Amino acid sequence: MDLNRLTHLQALEAESIEILREVAASFERPVMMYSIGKDSSVLLHLARKAFYPSKIPFPLLHVDTTFKFAEMIAFRDKTAEEYGFDLITHTNQDGVRDGINPFDHGSSRYTDIMKTAALRQALTAGQYDAAIGGARRDEEKSRAKERVFSHRNASHAWDPKNQRPELWRTFNTRLNPGESMRVFPISNWTELDVWTYIYSEQIPIVPLYFARPRPVVERSGTLIMVDDERLPLNPGETPREEVVRFRTLGCYPLTGAIRSDAADLPSIIMEMQASRTSEREGRLIDSDSVGSMEKKKQEGYF
Amino acid sequence: MSAVPATANNDLDLWLAQQTEKSLLRFLTCGSVDDGKSTLIGRLLYDSQLILDDQLASLKKESHNRTVGDEGIDFSLLVDGLVAEREQGITIDVAYRFFSTDKRKFIVADTPGHEQYTRNMATGASNAELALVLIDARKGVLTQTRRHSFILSLIGVKHVVLVVNKIDLVDYDQEVFDRIVADYRAFAAPLGFKTLAAVPVSALRGDNILRPSENTPWYDGDALVPYLETVDVAEDRTVQKFRFPVQWVNRPNLDFRGFSGTVASGAVKVGDEVLIASSRKPAVISRIVTMDGDLDRAIAGQAVTLVLDREVDISRGDVLTHPGETPDYSTQVQARIVWMNEEPAYPGRSYLLKIGAQTVPATITDLKFRTNVNTLEQTAATKIDLNEVATVTLATDKPIAFDPYAVNALTGGFILVDRISNATLGAGTIDFGLRRAQNLTYQSFDVNRTVRAQMKGQTPRILWFTGLSGSGKSSVANILEKRLTAEGKHAYILDGDNVRHGLNKDLGFTEAARVENIRRVAEVARLMADAGLIVLVSFISPFEKERRLAREIAGDIDFTEIYVDTPIEVCEARDPKGLYKRARAGEIKNFTGIDSPFEPPTNPELVLHGAEAEPLALADQLHGFLKL
Incomplete structure (x- = not known):
């Protein structure tokens, strides 16, 4: 390998690490979304690298809809124990009380209550000012236009037409009270990048x-x-x-x-x-x- | 395009090795509205076989009533992601797309053409190594082509491909192509692009995209994709001077203290002596730490944690460099700014400047000229409007470490952030530093009011508000204070609430006590102004004699008496604290306007009529009068 040039995977890794460090340095109460999927596994691996030898300086949050695969939950608990990160799990108890499920209430209502509302509850309860997620721009068209540091108003909503300009790697991390940031460190990765990285770094996945x-x-x-x-x-x-x-x-x-x-x-x-x-x-x-x-x-x- | 061997793992390893060995090219597409940018990117994705079956199915569903090529697809639908964009058929925001060929990986920023989205184009350009400038063969070089090219040169994109699109619509005419290329070359000559290629294409039909088209036998250059695969944009950042902005101090326990960050340029080895740009203190690199093990050397682009051989004071924002190669360190720079907010930029207003990991308050001290982005003409200006580009002098509250943008984009580019709303207002590129702050630091000088005032960038003064209780003094003073603060000025309000409860809590409301009250307030105001502040004093101060006393105490400090003239009936009707009611009931003695007189000022600098306008309008009037 050329000793003066990074391969594209090394470049992507470094870019993600820089973003994760920027979060830790700029926010009062960051949290990392942990969905247990392959992108989360990559994100977790990157976070461990970013802060080594320190531990990850923020908790990981899993929104448990109660209908996740059993193997996912087992993998989550094993991983948390192995790496010793601070794991927070949240379930929308109102939804549990009302017996919300995807069969009787439809996928859209179920997702809205057990996933979207649950996430809002957890973020509000934790007073997190930054939530790190594993979304990538190659996944979906509206994601392709989202910033790496994506601003949310006090009700966690995204205003796609009024996004902050984001130049170079100079991220505007400033917030007013009640506002928050969603941060996507692997924005520029593709699905193939994720898999080749998992392969070359031997990252455990579900x-x-x-x-x-x-x-x-x-x-x-x-x-x-x-x-x-x-x-x-x-x-x-x-x-x-x-x-x-x-x-x-x-x-x-x-x-x-x-x-x-x-x-x-x-x-x-x-x-x-x-x-x-x-x-x-x-x-x-x-x-x-x-x-x-x-x-x-x-x-x-x- | 990038096929996978279907056999054993060692083949896969080989294939993966090729994947990871590929270089990455980040480019953007820009050009005028309807030049077919989105269609071109859609075409690139389609021809790279990156449009998957389910995406293709949903595209065909959405493509009816649209201009389509032979494939029956409106490619622009692939990239126009937001609902508003689909409704209006235009691109609003930067969209990032990914494709790869056997030779390279590409990240494409598709940026909008409309003038009001110039800021989005600058955003897309800031991370791009190359730009595709699209031109509609029927229209030739347009105003927007010129504007985009100027922004490319401003942001420092060094490689340009002129894509003359819709060549099918001019019957593949070589003359049309040659004329457009000549026009563009003439315009772009002063913009300093390192490479400039031109390709005639039809994004809709696929001419000269993947391979040379039979329709343009007169064109002997590469087709677009082969050109992008091979164009050399490599800028070896490792041979530049070493810059390591400290992003995060890594301190897991008392035995380890490392500095985490990304090498912005150059390279560093264990054993190297480094200097801290701000303090000029030296240290030696003892370890380069990563989770994969310590490194001997770290190069530009690598995210590492540096450990030094000694205890030195380093925090986030500091920049580590090699001795003899230190960056500029100054409080004044000349820079070019692209303004990105509806509210214009004004000289004198204070913003937050973020460069690397450093964030400091900064003020535009001089607006030198505005550059017309269409003609490159330079004109005088008093403000910078949305999407305009201007050359300015900036003063920062604290020195910053930087390089000229032309030398190092990562240490020479900055953003400006609003101090109240926290919006990103603009972006800038530093031309050069104007003053070396370290020279100042060691100069000896007397600390006096002038020096303190200069540090704050303002003229200290006392604004003395007089008027009845409920006249609106405090409301006006409060609004003015907020406005001054937003402008980066340092102001402070002295009023009954914060003085009577502390400094003057021993004083009652007898005439003697009132005089002493005013005397003390005037003295405090003088001290504060001497410290460089703009002091807003909001006291009823009913007697002419006391106000004269206050003016005398102020001495040579600028003293402005503002009479908030509101009729007592209005004040009493407002009665914000219920004091008039209590005074009428006899519960408060010596109440100004009821059983104690108010002497209207005979010669105030300004009279504000409190019954005739809202406090906001009065504050505006006062702000205008003061010419701050």
Whole structure:
């Protein structure tokens, strides 16, 4: 390798580390969103690098919708213990009390209450002035226009038409009381960058990304894993074992699996390169309407 | 374009190695409205096979009623992400796109063409190494082409590709192409681009995008993508002078103290002597720490933690350099500013300047000239409006370490932030420093009122408000104080509330006590003004004699008497503290206007009519009168 030039992955890593340090240095109460997915795993790895030998100087927040895959929760707790970071979990107790679930209330209302509202509750309760997330600009069109330091008003809403100009790597981190910042250190990474980085840095990820026989049902072309007994089965529907994996992780009733034999990282990367669908396709909540992500973000979704 | 071997892991390792070895090119697209920027990027993504099946399906769904190419797709829909953009069919904000070929990875900033979005274009340009300047072959070089090119040169983009688009609509005419290229070269000659290439394309039809088009046999240059894959934009930042802005002090325990940051330029080795730019104190690098293990050497772009061999006072914002190669360190610079806010920039107003990890209050002390971004003509100006570019002198409250922007963009570019709203108002590039602050530091001088006032950038003065209780003195004084503070001035209000409860709590309301009250307040006002402050005194001060006393105590300090003339009926109707009511009830004795007289000033500097205007308007009137 050229000793005077960084490879593009090294450059992306350094850029993300710089952003994470800027958060730690500029905000009173930062928090890092931990969704347990591969992007979160990369973010966590970058945060450990950014502050080494210090521990990560802010807590990690997981918004638990109560419908996450069981393997995700196990992975979360194991990872927290192994790296010794401060983990905060939050669940919208109003939603739990009202028995909100994706089956009876629909994906959009469920997401709104258990994810978006829950996130707002957790951020307000923690009085966090900066929340770090693992979103990337290549994921979705409105994300492609979002700043690295993305300003939120006192009700956590995004105003896409009035974003602060962001020049060089000189980030405006200043806030008025009640306002907050969402910070996206891996904005400039692509899905392929994330996977190649996981591979070259040997970062642990949830086993759900790897193909294995799993019990699934097929609904309107989407494979849903029967992760526990709460998934209501339609008349005549029986779960069957199929070798599947997930490209993206979320709430199990809302996350589609793909048929795949990719059981290790190299196979995943090869499969991904050959594939012709974008990773968010497996997410049922984005496709509700044109501009639905932008709308969700204006309302405070990550 | 970048195929993956479908075989064993060692092939994958090889492929991954190639992936990580690829270099990264960041470029932006700019040009006039409707030149087809978004279509071009859509085309690049499509031809790079990066549009996935589900995206393609949703695109085709959205493409009806739009101009489409042979593929039946409106490519611009790929990049116009915001709902408002889709509704209006224009690009509002910078969108970042990613694609890669076998040779390179690309990050594309798609920036808006409309004049009101010049700021977004500057934003996109700030992280780009190369720019595609689009021109509609039917229209040629336009005003907006010139403006964008000027901003590119201002932000320091060194490599330009002139993309003459819609060449199909002029029947692939070589003469049209040659004329546009000649026009542009003539205009761009003074802008100092290092490379300037020109390609005739049709983004919609795909001519000269991936490979040379048969429709332009007269064009013998590279097609666009092959050119982007090979153009050499590498600027070896490791050979520049070493700059390490300290971002975060890394202190996990008492045994470890490191300085975390990203090497902005140059390189540093263990054992190197370094200097702290602000204090000029030396130290030696003892370790370069990363989680992957210590390094012997760190180069530009690497994020590391430096450990020094001795205890030195370093905090966030300090810059580490090599001895003999230190950056400028000064409180005054000449800079060019792109203004990005609806509220114009005015000389004398105070902003927060952020450069690297340093944030300091700064004031535009001199607006030298405004550059017409369309003609490059320089004209005199009293303010900088949205999207305008001006050359200014800036004074910072504390010295900053910097390099001229032309030498080092990362240590020479800054943003200006509003002190109240915290909005990003503008961006600037430093031309050069005007005064070396370290020379000043060691000069001996007498500390006096003039020096203190200069430090604050203001003329100390006493503003003496007189008028009945409830006349509006305090409201006006409060508004003025806020306004002065927003302008970066240092002001302080003395009123009954903060003086009577402390300094003068031993004084009652007899005539003697009132005189003593005013005397003490006047003395305090004088001391504060001597310290360099603008002092706002808001006291009823009903007697002419006392006001004269206050003026005498002020001595040679500028003393302005402001009479807030509000009829007693109005004051009594307002009665904000319920005092008139209590005075009428006999609960308060010697109340001015009820059972104690108010002597209207015979010769005040200014009379404000409190019953005829709102306090805000009165404060405006006063502010104008004072010419601060």
